[in-house]
Amino acid sequence: MAEMWINMGPQHPMTHGLWNLRVKVDGETIVDAEPEVGYLHRGIEKICEDRTYTQIIPITDRLCYGSSLTWSHLYCLTVEDLMGIEVPERAEYIRVAAIEMQRIASHLMWLAAYAADLGAMIGFIYTMRDREIFIDLLQALTGSRLTYNYPRIGGVAHDTPPNFERDSLRACDYMEKKLKEYEDLFDGSKVFMMRNVDVGKLKKEDAMNLGITGPLLRGSGCNYDLRKDMPYSVYPEIDFEAATHPDGDCYARYRIRMDEMYQSCRIIRQAIQKMPKGKWRIVAPRNAPAGTGLGRVEDPRGEGMMYIVGNGTDRPYRVKIRSPIFVSVSAAKHMLLGYKVADVVAIMGSFDMCIGETDR
Amino acid sequence: MNLFEFSYGIIHWLVDLVNNLWYWLGDVLPWVFGDFFDAVGDFAASHGHIAVMAMLVEALIIIIIGLVNVLNFIWIDRKFMIITPAKVDRMGFLLAPVIFVGSSIAAMCTIPMGFEFYVGTNDTPYSSYPLPGGPEYPGVPASALVAFALFAIAPFAILTAGWSSNNKYTLIGGLRSAAQMMSYEIPMLLCVASVVLLAGSFSFFGIVEAQHDIWFAIPLFLGFIVFLTCLVAEVEIQPFDLPEAEAELVEGWTTEYGGARFGLFMMTGYLRGYIGGALAVAMFLGGWHGPAIIPDPIWFLIKAYIVFVVIEWMRWSVPRVRVDQILNIGWKRLLPLAMLNLLIAAILRTLEVF
Structure with missing residues (x-):
């Protein structure tokens, strides 16, 4: 049969955002693939140069709709590094609890989209229902449900609301029960395993050479988690494990995210229990000194990095954002070649694409 | 509220x-x-x-x-939206919905719901087809064969729609539908053959009457499962809805259709789900037989809708399989099982259990 190019995107149910995947198919088999991103470029790095340091926080929230809190946290970490500020310990624990809740919410949204991609609508409905619990917790903590604008330079915006500790612990207990249910639903499903095992193989060497981070790298058997390997915030004082899986297929990436949700429940529990009393915010100076600040965090999608150059005024001279998905999507061709058209949704779904941060 | x-x-x-x-x-x-x-x-x-x-x-x-x-x-x-895209093949594009809806409704009409409740084309009674001396039944001779023949026309309409739409997604969807029909029609008809063997009749009336004492789903349990699986593939419902896999092929073969034509396709898809349920009931679940408190056609409808609900239930809970996997399931699993089922039916018939 003749070969032909198919444009999957920019408007396509598979893409989850605004990007284009061109695949060349021979019948049903993929012989070439080419991702195109850039449809959602908003110039966030440039916008940041015109705002004061505080005004940038809500803009960094808009980097990713899936896990906006991680990005504003990353921005605050970077500016604190630039200004040389020590954050109160209570604020650090609140931040850790909040970003782990955000991680669970983000992974649940991924699982919902992935299940819907594979055709199991039941997975979409269950996971979105349980995501609501963590979104509600974050709403109680921050006041909003999608873009939180919660971390501040030198702490967090508010203290925890009443009963937050009790509700968080309950939510973790509930979530661990529900994760068992998802394992029954997905791992117990023969069709789900048929669609995932040995699909979208990514070798460890390829993953490392391409600079891939996050669940994709850990799914290929490389134990690299910034929370362990280059700890920031109060992660060194918290006992958890970085999930890894040796197979490097879609099922491995699914397992990584499931295991990370279990670990996130552990982290939230410890952060809530170890949270000291005291101040949750210190007053940060308006102007940053001339110099550079660097922050790296483990985003749900991989390693997020931010680099800020200050010039002594209240606005940054330059902001650079490293997006994990922008790097990972370059592996699309490696992973797609030789598989069928129907595997495109499984493989690209296992990336957990978030176009907001990819195009910035 | x-x-x-x-x-x-x-x-x-x-x-x-x-x-x-x-x-x-x-x-x-x-x-x-x-x-x-x-x-x-x-x-x-x-x-x-x-x-x-x-x-x-x-x-x-x-x-x-x-x-x-x-x-x-x-x-x-x-x-x-009375839109016919410029580059389509007008003949096929306009004819495909007609074939799809027409063949499906014709298939539905051939299935009787009771002894006095059927769409008759011929009121004169006649013998059931293979046994000239057998009991006399109304309606079309060999009506089961007619129903399955009409039921199997739809993938042809899908292929026509997919090809004439002049779009890559619809083309892949239409060809997938053709491949799927090829691989699932055979085990399905082998299961029907086993039922016909036990009933000794090609007529729905004969088949249902033969199930007066015991439903064929009990001796031919294997065949019933194979038949139900093939049915899901034939009506293109979720685990096997590759021709319109919305995640990878947008809407598959219906991508270029809109408005009432799309509405006809969608509604007929559900209608085919019901027809599948009715066929399964007539073949395996005792047709209109049931305690006499409820009239025959109502029994038939209740059973058909239960099968339909089971099919829809499957649609919402099972992920979609891949195109090579669907062909593997059809040729390597279901076909041998259908042959085994035919063997069981032949043994039962030889031992004169039925």
């Missing part, structure tokens, strides 16, 4: 309104039937009565919503 509570509220309000007048009448005319007025008023205000009425209102609302949706499709079609 759900729809039932909403209807319940409306009925409750209406009953209260009428009861005011009613009790007043009972007070004014006590010498006629004072107790009667009270009894009727109390019955009207009772929970059971209001709940039954509320269910009726609920059903009415649902039907009205459905009809409004159909009207909406037609209105959209006439107002904006």
Whole structure:
């Protein structure tokens, strides 16, 4: 049969955002693939140069709709590094609890989209229902449900609301029960395993050479988690494990995210229990000194990095954002070649694409 | 508040309104039937009565919503979307919905729902087809074969629609449909062959009558499972809905259609789900046989809708399989199982169990 190019995107149910995947198919088999991103470029790095340091926080929230809190946290970490500020310990624990809740919410949204991609609508409905619990917790903590604008330079915006500790612990207990249910639903499903095992193989060497981070790298058997390997915030004082899986297929990436949700429940529990009393915010100076600040965090999608150059005024001279998905999507061709058209949704779904941060 | 509570509220309000007048009448005319007025008023205000009425209102609302949706499709079609894309092959593009809907409705018409409840083309009784001396049945001879033949035309319409739309997604969808039909028609008809072997008749009436004592789903359990799987693949419902896999092929072979033509495709898809249920009931689940409190056609409908619900249930809970996997399942799993089932049927027939 003749070969032909198919444009999957920019408007396509598979893409989850605004990007284009061109695949060349021979019948049903993929012989070439080419991702195109850039449809959602908003110039966030440039916008940041015109705002004061505080005004940038809500803009960094808009980097990713899936896990906006991680990005504003990353921005605050970077500016604190630039200004040389020590954050109160209570604020650090609140931040850790909040970003782990955000991680669970983000992974649940991924699982919902992935299940819907594979055709199991039941997975979409269950996971979105349980995501609501963590979104509600974050709403109680921050006041909003999608873009939180919660971390501040030198702490967090508010203290925890009443009963937050009790509700968080309950939510973790509930979530661990529900994760068992998802394992029954997905791992117990023969069709789900048929669609995932040995699909979208990514070798460890390829993953490392391409600079891939996050669940994709850990799914290929490389134990690299910034929370362990280059700890920031109060992660060194918290006992958890970085999930890894040796197979490097879609099922491995699914397992990584499931295991990370279990670990996130552990982290939230410890952060809530170890949270000291005291101040949750210190007053940060308006102007940053001339110099550079660097922050790296483990985003749900991989390693997020931010680099800020200050010039002594209240606005940054330059902001650079490293997006994990922008790097990972370059592996699309490696992973797609030789598989069928129907595997495109499984493989690209296992990336957990978030176009907001990819195009910035 | 759900729809039932909403209807319940409306009925409750209406009953209260009428009861005011009613009790007043009972007070004014006590010498006629004072107790009667009270009894009727109390019955009207009772929970059971209001709940039954509320269910009726609920059903009415649902039907009205459905009809409004159909009207909406037609209105959209006439107002904006009477679009035939420029590069399509007009003949195939316009003919495909007609073939799809026509063949499906014709298949539905050939399935009788009871001895006195069928769409007859011929009122003269005649013998069932393979046994000239056998009992006499009404309707089309070999009606089971006719139903399956009409039921199998639809993938052809899908291929026509996919090819003539001149779009890559529809082309892949149409070809997938053809491949799927090829690999699932054979095990399905082998299961039908086993049923026909046991019943000794090609007529739906003969097949259903042969199940008077025991449903064929019990001796031919394996065949029933294979048949149901093939049915899901034939009507293109979720685990096997590759031709319109919305995640990878947008909407598959219906991508280029809009308005009432798309509405026809979609509604007929559900209709085919029901036809599949009716075929499974007639072949394996005893047709219209059941305790006599409920009339035959109602039994048939209840059973058919139960099978339909099972199929839809599967649709929402199982992920979609891949195109090479679907062919593997069809040729390497279902075909041998269908052969085994035919062997079982032949053994049962030889031992004269049936």
